[in-house]
Amino acid sequence: MVLIALLVVFLAFFVVWKKRRIAIVLVAGTVFWLLGSLLAGPLVQLASHGYDSMNEPRFEPRTAIIVLGGGTGYDRDRRLVPKGDSMTRIDLAASLYKRCIQTEKACFVVVSGGNPQHHEQSEADLYGGLLVDAGVRRSDLIIENTSLDTYENARNTEKILRSRQYDTSVLVTSSLHMRRALLAFNAFDLHPQPAVATVRKARTWWVPRLRGWFDSSNALHELVGIVRFHVWRWIGLY
Secondary structure, three states, X not given: OHHHHHHHHXXXXXXXXXXXXXXXXXXXXXXXXXXXXXXXXXXXXXHOOOOOOOXXXXXXOEEEEEEEOOOEEEOOOOOEEEOOOHHHHHHHHHHHHHHXXXXXXXXXXXXXXXXXXXXXXXXXXXXXXXXXXXXXXXXXXXXXXXXOOHHHHHHHHHHHHHOXXXXXXXXXXXXXXXXXXXXXXXXXXXXXXXXEOOOOOOOOOOOOOHXXXXXXXXXXXXXXXXXXXXXXXXXXXX
């Protein structure tokens, strides 16, 4: 979406600024060339700075494991499935839950994600069924299916945890999303341990590649979200 918005901006300049059309085309071509090649790796590194490796969270007597939704989509058989790397978040959350239970601690899982794509199920409802299939007890599973963005994930999860007793919490999401997610959770005085489910490797090329544009778009989405968070906090909207 970020690259599409950038393309729309260049098209608008091209239409309005008629005397500079050649320059606009050259600048746009250069920008998109770099985003698909040399800039992809640095942007991924910047967005996931500090969370570009797996880590082992610690379990305490009462541990809350929070899983953030990453979207839903349809497979070739038109079945609704977790989108992108979301399945790795489910797998990691289930694994952490099993290990936590094995240590004879009280553990529960909060899966947070609404239905921004307007599919037949929310992210949380779909992921919740998969978590149960992976071994999470239904009695230890809490579904939060109204959040439409990361800020709402944090706000709605805080409301749930406020009514529960817990000693520590673990936040499960991707390396690219973790930095922005923790900012949102910290804003609600929640300070979960990060548990990275998927590490996005920083790669660069001399010639643009589809993977390069994909990585740049995702990284820019997170970076813009981080900047927006700080701006909105500064003006008092958060």
